Amino acid sequence: xxxxxxxxxxxxxxxxxxxxxxxxxxxxxxxxxxxxxxxxxxxxxxxxxxxxxxxxxxxxxxxxxxxxxxxxxxxxxxxxxxxxxxxxxxxxxxxxxxxxxxxxxxxxxxxxxxxxxxxxxxxxxxxxxxxxxxxxxxxxxxxxxxxxxxxxxxxxxxxxxxxxxxxxxxxxxxxxxxxxxxxxxxx
Amino acid sequence: xxxxxxxxxxxxxxxxxxxxxxxxxxxxxxxxxxxxxxxxxxxxxxxxxxxxxxxxxxxxxxxxxxxxxxxxxxxxxxxxxxxxxxxxxxxxxxxxxxxxxxxxxxxxxxxxxxxxxxxxxxxxxxxxxxxxxxxxxxxxxxxxxxxxxxxxxxxxxxxxxxxxxxxxxxxxxxxxxxxxxxxxxxx
DNA sequence: GAGTCTATGTAGCAGTCGCTACATTCGTAC
DNA sequence: GTACGAATGTAGCGACTGCTACATAGACTC
Numbered sequence: 022x023x024x025x026x027x028x029x030x031x032x033x034x035x036x037x038x039x040x041x042x043x044x045x046x047x048x049x050x051x052x053x054x055x056x057x058x059x060x061x062x063x064x065x066x067x068x069x070x071x072x073x074x075x076x077x078x079x080x081x082x083x084x085x086x087x088x089x090x091x092x093x094x095x096x097x098x099x100x101x102x103x104x105x106x107x108x109x110x111x112x113x114x115x116x117x118x119x120x121x122x123x124x125x126x127x128x129x130x131x132x133x134x135x136x137x138x139x140x141x142x143x144x145x146x147x148x149x150x151x152x153x154x155x156x157x158x159x160x161x162x163x164x165x166x167x168x169x170x171x172x173x174x175x176x177x178x179x180x181x182x183x184x185x186x187x188x189x190x191x192x193x194x195x196x197x198x199x200x201x202x203x204x205x206x207x208x
Numbered sequence: 209x210x211x212x213x214x215x216x217x218x219x220x221x222x223x224x225x226x227x228x229x230x231x232x233x234x235x236x237x238x239x240x241x242x243x244x245x246x247x248x249x250x251x252x253x254x255x256x257x258x259x260x261x262x263x264x265x266x267x268x269x270x271x272x273x274x275x276x277x278x279x280x281x282x283x284x285x286x287x288x289x290x291x292x293x294x295x296x297x298x299x300x301x302x303x304x305x306x307x308x309x310x311x312x313x314x315x316x317x318x319x320x321x322x323x324x325x326x327x328x329x330x331x332x333x334x335x336x337x338x339x340x341x342x343x344x345x346x347x348x349x350x351x352x353x354x355x356x357x358x359x360x361x362x363x364x365x366x367x368x369x370x371x372x373x374x375x376x377x378x379x380x381x382x383x384x385x386x387x388x389x390x391x392x393x394x395x
Numbered sequence: 396g397a398g399t400c401t402a403t404g405t406a407g408c409a410g411t412c413g414c415t416a417c418a419t420t421c422g423t424a425c
Numbered sequence: 426g427t428a429c430g431a432a433t434g435t436a437g438c439g440a441c442t443g444c445t446a447c448a449t450a451g452a453c454t455c
Contacts, residue, residue, distance in 0.1 A: 049441075061444085130310075130369075132373065135372075136233070147373035150378075172386055174366070178365075182369055186316075195360075206393075236412065238413095257413080258413065
């Protein structure tokens with residue numbers, strides 16, 4: 022027999038892949054179990070209940086996304102606002118990144134209704150986003166940098182939310198207009 | 209007995225109020241019926257099935273929101289980008305407007321997964337937003353105005369999505385930073 | 396080999412879901 | 426009054442939900 026913790030970790034990884042691919046709508050215990058190659062009975066052996074499953078899985082996905090972001094743009098180099106926005110916008114449109122953004126908007130919508138565990142996780146993810154941007158902006162003044170970091174996140178999240186609509190035109194035009202503004206501001 | 213169309217319209221209004229207040233999570237036929245003061249049996253007498261109910265109700269809510277926006281800021285007067293953003297941001301934070309924005313993020317999340325009827329409705333709402341902003345921006349060049357309108361919508365939607373997180377700080381700071389940028393650009 | 400603990404299967408409970416068959420009441424036309 | 430169609434109630438179906446009681450199989454200790 023295989024060690025429980027090892028097996029649980031494997032299951033966790035498969036669950037994360039499934040949730041990332043299919044969102045939060047198809048997450049009954051039986052669906053999740055099928056995706057993880059086990060039974061609902063075993064899921065509730067590894068985890069206390071469904072809420073713990075979602076919490077653990079979403080936390081893992083958030084960590085994966087953070088690692089992906091860090092890998093794509095190391096915190097060592099700092100960019101001008103317009104450049105960082107361009108990089109962010111390009112990354113958010115990537116096939117690799119899109120599932121994360123779609124899931125993120127689902128989590129955010131759940132958090133808006135105050136549903137657990139989405140509210141806590143959404144808070145952590147949003148703060149992570151902002152810190153990530155703050156650490157990569159080449160802006161001397163602390164307060165100004167924090168505000169610009171917030172703007173980056175607001176714009177990219179808004180674009181992600183609007184990406185499916187009107188063929189992505191609104192998201193594209195909005196980010197483009199902001200990039201123009203930022204370029205003017207920095208020169 | 210009351211005329212069927214009259215009764216159906218009354219039910220529709222109550223359903224809209226309920227969905228607006230509670231979002232899409234508590235929308236079982238029995239929940240909806242209770243909120244409308246009728247029975248699930250009667251809902252399926254007025255409407256073909258649950259999908260039609262949601263479609264009709266969401267369309268009605270979207271129309272209400274459009275009317276609310278028009279009433280708050282008539283299309284007669286055109287504003288500078290920074291001013292329009294300030295007005296939009298202030299309105300989105302209103303107690304009257306918040307339920308619409310929360311529901312909007314739920315609809316957008318559903319649309320991102322391609323679920324009917326959210327995809328079609330989301331498209332219509334997003335286009336309405338953009339046209340609304342476009343008709344109120346005091347910018348001479350058509351292309352530039354369209355891009356700025358898209359930016360308004362992207363920013364306000366991003367802020368709405370992030371409003372529940374970190375006490376609203378990210379949304380507030382992001383919109384503030386953008387307002388500064390726009391003010392500088394316009395002067 | 397008996398006893399014990401962990402891992403897993405089987406079966407099912409009580410509740411909710413969308414939806415429907417059937418029966419009944421009511422207003423109206425004749 | 427009677428016949429009829431429209432409106433409404435009652436009851437339930439089959440599928441799904443999260444979760445659990447019970448049984449079993451295997452590994453380990455003595």
